[in-house]
Amino acid sequence: MEVKKHNSKRKCKQTDKHYNDMCRLCMTKNAKVPIFPEKDELKLDKEPPLVCKIMSSVNIQMRKDDGLPSHICCDCASKVQSTYDFLRLCEMSDSFLRQFLDFGLDISWVFRYSELLRVIDRNEEYSSDEQ
Template sequence: MPLNFDKVCRLCMSQENMLFPLFKNEENLHQKVMDIIPDLLLRADDGLPRQVCSQCLQQVNSSYDFKQHCENTDTILRKLLLQMQVYNLF
């Protein structure tokens, strides 16, 4: 039974009526996926599905936001630590 790649989610293989483009430049969805899962090889011309389902779209955005939040927190904490170390030296 052949699979219609135009009706399949690239990330979970679900077949839904509502799919969203993975490679729409304004959304940067493919870049978010690659930031979260760098081992995935996503290219618009690789012949694989070019869309994602609503659940994967939500999970990608949520995961990306969490990743960004963690990175921002790490930056702030490291700056605070440095300030505390400098303050304790004098």
């Protein structure tokens, strides 16, 4: 996937409140979710930063110093996470199915294994809800 590059030297006035509150992805108001992580957040988080999830899902380039809004709205953040999760699921499924094919294993094992993963996933969701 080719990334669209924009080399404009012009930058909007970032002192404008409406500009700073604009969602970088859908341009709605009240964007509260920061795109770029603080340095200390990178060490604590197991998942990639939001900016990496966005750039791996859509064909845009983002830099902290590019003069564009640095927040997105909650709706877009949710969509980015869902898209990221779906892409990872597709990649894992493809890898798993190719391994089964390479080893010549019975396809019935694929269904058993995928059901086991669903049960484990549900149990993890249940245990994290209790905390």
